[in-house]
Amino acid sequence: xxxxxxxxxxxxxxxxxxxxxxxxxxxxxxxxxxxxxxxxxxxxxxxxxxxxxxxxxxxxxxxxxxxxxxxxxxxxxxxxxxxxxxxxxxxxxxxxxxxxxxxxxxxxxxxxxxxxxxxxxxxxxxxxxxxxxxxxxxxxxxxxxxxxxxxxxxxxxxxxxxxxxxxxxxxxxxxxxxxxxxxxxxxxxxxxxxxxxxxxxxxxxxxxxxxxxxxxxxxxxxxxxxxxxxxxxxxxxxxxxxxxxxxxxxxxxxxxxxxxxxxxxxxxxxxxxxxxxxxxxxxxxxxxxxxxxxxxxxxxxxxxxxxxxxxxxxxxxx
Amino acid sequence: xxxxxxxxxxxxxxxxxxxxxxxxxxxxxxxxxxxxxxxxxxxxxxxxxxxxxxxxxxxxxxxxxxxxxxxxxxxxxxxxxxxxxxxxxxxxxxxxxxxxxxxxxxxxxxxxxxxxxxxxxxxxxxxxxxxxxxxxxxxxxxxxxxxxxxxxxxxxxxxxxxxxxxxxxxxxxxxxxxxxxxxxxxxxxxxxxxxxxxxxxxxxxxxxxxxxxxxxxxxxxxxxxxxxxxxxxxxxxxxxxxxxxxxxxxxxxxxxxxxxxxxxxxxxxxxxxxxxxxxxxxxxxxxxxxxxxxxxxxxxxxxxxxxxxxxxxxxxxxxxxxxxxxxxxxxxxxxxxxxxxxxxxxxxxxxxxxxxxxxxxxxxxxxxxxxxxxxxxxxxxxxxxxxxxxxxxxxxxxxxxxxxxxxxxxxxxxxxxxxxxxxx
Numbered sequence: 233x234x235x236x237x238x239x240x241x242x243x244x245x246x247x248x249x250x251x252x253x254x255x256x257x258x259x260x261x262x263x264x265x266x267x268x269x270x271x272x273x274x275x276x277x278x279x280x281x282x283x284x285x286x287x288x289x290x291x292x293x294x295x296x297x298x299x300x301x302x303x304x305x306x307x308x309x310x311x312x313x314x315x316x317x318x319x320x321x322x323x324x325x326x327x328x329x330x331x332x333x334x335x336x337x338x339x340x341x342x343x344x345x346x347x348x349x350x351x352x353x354x355x356x357x358x359x360x361x362x363x364x365x366x367x368x369x370x371x372x373x374x375x376x377x378x379x380x381x382x383x384x385x386x387x388x389x390x391x392x393x394x395x396x397x398x399x400x401x402x403x404x405x406x407x408x409x410x411x412x413x414x415x416x417x418x419x420x421x422x423x424x425x426x427x428x429x430x431x432x433x434x435x436x437x438x439x440x441x442x443x444x445x446x447x448x449x450x451x452x453x454x455x456x457x458x459x460x461x462x463x464x465x466x467x468x469x470x471x472x473x474x475x476x477x478x479x480x481x482x483x484x485x486x487x488x489x490x491x492x493x494x495x496x497x498x499x500x501x502x503x504x505x506x507x508x509x510x511x512x513x514x515x516x517x518x519x520x521x522x523x524x525x526x527x528x529x530x531x532x533x534x535x536x537x538x539x540x541x542x543x544x545x546x547x548x549x550x
Numbered sequence: 551x552x553x554x555x556x557x558x559x560x561x562x563x564x565x566x567x568x569x570x571x572x573x574x575x576x577x578x579x580x581x582x583x584x585x586x587x588x589x590x591x592x593x594x595x596x597x598x599x600x601x602x603x604x605x606x607x608x609x610x611x612x613x614x615x616x617x618x619x620x621x622x623x624x625x626x627x628x629x630x631x632x633x634x635x636x637x638x639x640x641x642x643x644x645x646x647x648x649x650x651x652x653x654x655x656x657x658x659x660x661x662x663x664x665x666x667x668x669x670x671x672x673x674x675x676x677x678x679x680x681x682x683x684x685x686x687x688x689x690x691x692x693x694x695x696x697x698x699x700x701x702x703x704x705x706x707x708x709x710x711x712x713x714x715x716x717x718x719x720x721x722x723x724x725x726x727x728x729x730x731x732x733x734x735x736x737x738x739x740x741x742x743x744x745x746x747x748x749x750x751x752x753x754x755x756x757x758x759x760x761x762x763x764x765x766x767x768x769x770x771x772x773x774x775x776x777x778x779x780x781x782x783x784x785x786x787x788x789x790x791x792x793x794x795x796x797x798x799x800x801x802x803x804x805x806x807x808x809x810x811x812x813x814x815x816x817x818x819x820x821x822x823x824x825x826x827x828x829x830x831x832x833x834x835x836x837x838x839x840x841x842x843x844x845x846x847x848x849x850x851x852x853x854x855x856x857x858x859x860x861x862x863x864x865x866x867x868x869x870x871x872x873x874x875x876x877x878x879x880x881x882x883x884x885x886x887x888x889x890x891x892x893x894x895x896x897x898x899x900x901x902x903x904x905x906x907x908x909x910x911x912x913x914x915x916x917x918x919x920x921x922x923x924x925x926x927x928x929x930x931x932x933x934x935x936x937x938x939x940x941x942x943x944x945x946x947x948x949x950x951x952x953x954x955x956x957x958x959x960x961x962x963x964x965x966x967x968x969x970x971x972x973x974x
Binding site (some may be wrong): 300301373374375376377378379442443445446505506507510512513514515516517518519520521522525526527528529530532533534536537539540541543544545547548549 | 832833834870874877882885891899901903904906907908913916918919921939940942960964965968969
């Protein structure tokens with residue numbers, strides 16, 4: 233039976249040594265058989281040898297901090313075998329059997345899949361981030377009515393870049409996987425995609441409410457878009473971090489997104505209409521030729537105010 | 551115009567002192583005579599919150615019959631009509647005695663009320679027609695700022711020309727608290743009832759014939775008449791608007807050119823119109839505005855008036871912005887709020903319908919909003935706002951505000967108004 237000595241340093245990083253020839257010396261000095269890089273270990277700290285009865289034992293060779301077993305300092309030798317743990321300074325020495333059974337290998341999930349293989353290249357990712365910043369710049373410029381709009385456009389682009397960087401950095405730190413990499417660019421790509429979709433949805437929504445001001449689709453669609461985009465964003469971040477299987481990423485995404493949506497919508501649903509003396513209406517106007525705008529007649533328009541009358545009459549009846 | 555239940559600014563008072571000091575010498579004898587002869591006919595009216603006993607509002611009033619009827623302003627006692635369960639009214643005699651009074655009749659449109667005190671045999675003013683020439687010296691009596699009964703000299707300057715409700719223009723410094731007091735000539739004829747001021751000696755009276763009518767009605771039907779109530783207030787407001795809205799915005803309505811558009815202006819003589827324009831070279835656009843509003847309103851509360859019609863045209867144009875950016879501007883002008891304000895105590899929230907509408911071939915975005923008065927029967931506020939579509943660099947946002955009108959009037963005025971907005 234051969235023993236394996238597993239050393240875990242203060243941060244938990246392991247190294248393994250097969251115990252074949254005895255005795256072995258341990259310590260910080262480079263002349264030792266096993267060098268222990270631990271400032272709390274002596275230059276010559278301990279020795280592993282066969283004792284008189286033929287068992288393998290570890291003993292202190294006059295160190296400052298000694299050897300500790302089960303939390304208390306050991307006097308003299310400690311007999312070691314598979315499963316025994318000894319502390320030396322801040323280093324853990326664990327003795328394990330060579331023939332110890334290890335768990336079966338994990339089935340590797342499909343290669344870190346983003347939504348498209350193109351998004352895995354640095355070029356593809358840079359394009360997405362660039363598109364997002366360009367979209368933010370364009371939307372800001374079109375919404376600005378000052379003669380010189382450069383400064384506000386620049387401010388919006390910097391803000392978008394800054395916020396998405398911070399968001400990506402937070403994900404990078406929080407979801408740092410087994411490979412210990414931050415994947416900053418990947419996370420940036422995900423948040424950029426989400427921003428692009430939201431900006432696009434907004435533009436589409438403005439045009440729809442301009443053409444069809446009386447339809448209620450917009451508010452329903454908002455909840456749906458919110459749910460899907462946030463779920464996809466979370467799944468995307470998890471995929472960048474290479475965490476969980478594909479199915480579980482989406483499940484996590486949808487659960488988080490639905491919870492958040494419920495938290496946002498619940499107070500609104502429970503709350504009774506608050507009084508306001510400011511009318512709310514769809515005021516978006518779009519530059520299109522008048523012939524393309526579907527219009528009602530004056531009579532249809534004034535007929536529709538009957539619904540508003542019913543609502544205010546009902547408010548009085550309460 | 552400030553109602554006399556509110557405060558005047560200090561400079562207005564200073565001017566009053568200077569000008570009256572110069573002429574004080576020759577008139578002092580007559581004024582003191584007038585005061586001593588008629589002061590006993592004027593009393594203080596105050597409205598008290600029942601539970602706390604705190605004074606909610608006060609004004610002046612004067613005896614008009616041997617049976618102790620008192621005339622004052624509606625706005626002095628309006629809280630008694632709005633929430634009768636919370637308030638009671640009382641009068642304070644010149645001697646200092648306090649007596650409860652009840653509201654017998656009121657006329658919210660002309661801002662008058664008749665109270666009953668039950669006191670008999672007091673000296674009183676006979677109200678009736680009293681012709682008076684412009685320039686006549688008059689005397690206003692009342693309790694300015696609760697400082698005790700005072701007399702203020704003024705000059706009669708005729709009826710205001712363009713008001714919906716008749717008002718006498720009196721050159722005198724009336725102050726808060728004098729509301730409801732009489733303005734008389736030196737023979738003791740009541741000419742009008744103190745009602746409001748614009749400061750700088752510009753003050754207004756309700757002509758005495760309105761009080762005569764109200765008093766006659768109150769005395770004639772004294773037996774079987776209903777108690778003054780919100781329902782009565784609602785009926786007064788409705789009857790009043792039916793008259794003045796009947797012909798508004800019909801085909802004879804005056805229009806004017808505003809940029810490439812033709813819009814309504816000065817729908818009736820009692821509207822006041824004014825305009826302004828933004829022509830700053832640093833801006834990428836130009837804005838001009840033309841507004842008209844009825845000059846007078848009906849008092850419901852310190853912060854809530856009704857019975858007004860307002861028109862607001864905003865023209866925006868650009869030579870530098872492209873069409874998308876111009877429409878971002880147009881959207882913000884269209885969306886900015888210029889609706890009549892309202893208090894939760896009196897009105898509901900707005901409910902709106904929004905459509906793209908074609909009125910006489912003019913395509914526009916139109917919003918019509920409605921809210922209802924909580925305690926005034928079938929009365930609503932209406933708010934119509936349109937933005938003309940079809941141009942890439944010029945736009946018109948036109949607003950019609952209507953307060954205290956019936957639903958039918960909201961619809962009728964909106965329809966007429968929509969058809970009056972057009973390209974030149």
